[in-house]
Amino acid sequence: MGTFVLQRLLQSIGVLLAVSLVVFLAVYAIGDPVELLVSQEATELERDRMIQILGLDRPIWEQYLTFLGNALRGDLGQSFVHGEPAIQLIVSRMPATFELVFFALLLACLVGIPLGLVAGLHSDSRTSRIIMTGSILGYSLPNFWKGMMLILLLSVWVHWLPTSGRGETVTVLGVPLSFLTLDGIRHLVMPVLNLSIPNMALMTRLTASGAAEARLQDYVRFARAKGVRPQGIVRRHILRNILIPIVTVVGVEFGQLIAFSTITETVFAWPGMGKLLITSIYRLDRPVVVAYIMMITFLFVIINLTVDLIYAALDPRVKLMERAS
Amino acid sequence: MSRPERPVDPMFVPPLVKTPRRSFNLQRLKRRPSMRSAVIALAVVIAAGLLLPLLAPQDPYDLNSFSVMDNRLPPGERSMDGLTFWLGTDSQGRDMVSAILFGLRVSLLVGLTATAIALTIGVTVGLFAVNFGGKIDALLMRLVDFILGFPSILVALVLLAVMGRGVDKVVFAIVAVQWAIYARIMRAAALVERRKEYVEAAQNLGYSNGRIMFRHLLPNSIGAVLVVATIQVAHAITLEATLSFLGVGVPVTRPSLGLLVANGFEFLLSGEYWISVFPGLALVVLIFSLNLVGDRMRRAFEARRA
Numbered sequence: 001m002g003t004f005v006l007q008r009l010l011q012s013i014g015v016l017l018a019v020s021l022v023v024f025l026a027v028y029a030i031g032d033p034v035e036l037l038v039s040q041e042a043t044e045l046e047r048d049r050m051i052q053i054l055g056l057d058r059p060i061w062e063q064y065l066t067f068l069g070n071a072l073r074g075d076l077g078q079s080f081v082h083g084e085p086a087i088q089l090i091v092s093r094m095p096a097t098f099e100l101v102f103f104a105l106l107l108a109c110l111v112g113i114p115l116g117l118v119a120g121l122h123s124d125s126r127t128s129r130i131i132m133t134g135s136i137l138g139y140s141l142p143n144f145w146k147g148m149m150l151i152l153l154l155s156v157w158v159h160w161l162p163t164s165g166r167g168e169t170v171t172v173l174g175v176p177l178s179f180l181t182l183d184g185i186r187h188l189v190m191p192v193l194n195l196s197i198p199n200m201a202l203m204t205r206l207t208a209s210g211a212a213e214a215r216l217q218d219y220v221r222f223a224r225a226k227g228v229r230p231q232g233i234v235r236r237h238i239l240r241n242i243l244i245p246i247v248t249v250v251g252v253e254f255g256q257l258i259a260f261s262t263i264t265e266t267v268f269a270w271p272g273m274g275k276l277l278i279t280s281i282y283r284l285d286r287p288v289v290v291a292y293i294m295m296i297t298f299l300f301v302i303i304n305l306t307v308d309l310i311y312a313a314l315d316p317r318v319k320l321m322e323r324a325s
Numbered sequence: 326m327s328r329p330e331r332p333v334d335p336m337f338v339p340p341l342v343k344t345p346r347r348s349f350n351l352q353r354l355k356r357r358p359s360m361r362s363a364v365i366a367l368a369v370v371i372a373a374g375l376l377l378p379l380l381a382p383q384d385p386y387d388l389n390s391f392s393v394m395d396n397r398l399p400p401g402e403r404s405m406d407g408l409t410f411w412l413g414t415d416s417q418g419r420d421m422v423s424a425i426l427f428g429l430r431v432s433l434l435v436g437l438t439a440t441a442i443a444l445t446i447g448v449t450v451g452l453f454a455v456n457f458g459g460k461i462d463a464l465l466m467r468l469v470d471f472i473l474g475f476p477s478i479l480v481a482l483v484l485l486a487v488m489g490r491g492v493d494k495v496v497f498a499i500v501a502v503q504w505a506i507y508a509r510i511m512r513a514a515a516l517v518e519r520r521k522e523y524v525e526a527a528q529n530l531g532y533s534n535g536r537i538m539f540r541h542l543l544p545n546s547i548g549a550v551l552v553v554a555t556i557q558v559a560h561a562i563t564l565e566a567t568l569s570f571l572g573v574g575v576p577v578t579r580p581s582l583g584l585l586v587a588n589g590f591e592f593l594l595s596g597e598y599w600i601s602v603f604p605g606l607a608l609v610v611l612i613f614s615l616n617l618v619g620d621r622m623r624r625a626f627e628a629r630r631a
Binding site for chain 2: 018079096129133136139143148151152156157259260268278282296297301304
């Protein structure tokens with residue numbers, strides 16, 4: 001286990017270095033870095049000053065080391081548009097995104113796992129077929145269009161829910177949260193639902209295939225022979241065994257949802273980091289885009305690492321694979 | 326491999342434990358009503374996208390063929406010169422039926438081209454990884470893991486943010502994120518095939534590596550890749566639509582379905598729903614039927630192998 005963790009840690013650092021190099025080359029070496037990093041409205045004097053500050057007159061490997069050093073100290077440049085450090089800007093948008101992602105995942109599990117159990121335990125029934133085909137539909141609806149249809153249905157036609165923004169927030173430990181006020185919840189409903197539907201479909205399918213398999217295993221037959229009641233079998237034997245892949249997928253999906261929240265946040269004007277990325281791309285606010293790429297890579301490296309470790313902890317086969325190789 | 330292979334796309338990847346299933350052959354598959362309707366829907370949509378632009382009432386790329394006077398007419402209204410807009414018009418007075426047919430063509434073109442290129446690259450990489458093994462294999466698969474470790478939408482978004490919009494650039498971005506999936510599947514399938522006796526026989530006959538790779542391994546393991554390809558076309562089309570919706574995809578001059586939906590976004594709140602609803606519906610029919618056919622094909626394929 002120790003070597004496994006160490007190995008994965010080293011790999012993660014390698015990934016971060018690789019991405020930083022690619023981003024660095026894309027921004028500094030291929031394009032004209034002055035044009036990319038200095039605002040178009042800058043005067044000649046400001047340009048020269050920036051070239052000096054950024055060290056663009058020095059050799060490229062030295063520039064990369066400076067970039068890396070600054071990045072390690074948490075400095076990825078200033079936003080042109082907002083005039084504050086790019087990292088600070090992104091961090092300030094994180095709570096909104098995480099709130100959305102958390103509730104979307106929660107909803108996906110609450111709806112998807114029971115639906116999947118129903119479909120998997122009676123896999124030959126009509127209900128099961130409807131659920132499974134429905135899950136493909138849920139997965140096929142393009143995120144942005146589905147969001148717009150929700151707005152059309154629930155805001156434009158019946159005026160139930162607001163179309164955009166976070167609504168009233170309550171600040172807990174310095175973090176603004178929407179779900180603690182009624183207005184905030186009303187703003188949360190549609191974005192969360194929109195983000196959650198493909199995920200519900202995924203949870204449903206995963207649980208269904210797991211349950212359909214587990215149902216035929218020997219331990220289920222033994223439990224039945226022992227006289228355990230059906231609910232007990234489902235809860236204690238089937239559900240517990242299919243939770244391993246589900247936990248892993250929840251981890252992976254956490255990252256996926258952060259990526260997909262970019263679309264949902266754009267449709268519902270939700271002030272998270274995904275919306276920030278899109279507006280920064282529009283406004284050519286490159287330091288923010290660069291900082292976003294580096295931060296999201298960091299986030300994904302951590303997520304992937306955690307998922308692998310959980311996987312290794314839950315599934316003894318991984319350790320065996322280590323020993324064999 | 327230090328890491329257990331996590332599913333590429335958990336949505337459509339077989340479970341880890343194999344158990345006997347009901348047999349599921351192609352003949353029975355064809356008779357399933359859902360399958361039949363999905364295949365028909367798919368055929369209709371693809372035919373419409375490829376052929377009907379020739380018959381479309383208007384050429385949406387030709388500014389002279391429509392008039393801004395007809396802008397934002399609801400479905401069923403008539404134009405000044407007597408043309409009926411069955412699905413309404415957009416903000417520039419374009420007939421939505423024509424716009425959708427042309428948009429469908431762009432979406433299909435991008436999706437199919439990107440899939441074809443990504444599949445070719447992925448299959449080649451997978452074959453080379455199996456053939457050369459060792460360090461090259463490990464290196465290639467690390468690269469694949471690295472790419473698949475990030476959500477495709479994010480990678481494509483960032484690539485296009487750097488490159489700018491354009492049909493070729495969207496195709497490039499989709500290929501960049503999708504080849505890795507084919508490479509992984511191809512490698513897994515070819516690894517299984519290589520252990521079989523006919524490969525050993527071919528080696529003993531003194532056939533060259535290249536010949537064994539392309540004449541023996543390729544045709545025998547391509548099935549697994551092709552089954553996944555149907556669903557990957559759906560992914561590619563969704564990806565293109567999403568990128569275009571976000572404003573980094575195809576250029577405004579060649580709107581795909583995703584861009585048409587985006588164009589209608591600003592009019593949605595005032596109730597002019599048809600500008601974004603109908604292109605989106607076309608997109609959903611296309612993606613849903615592709616996914617449905619792909620899912621059934623995968624199940625049939627698995628049942629046949631088991």
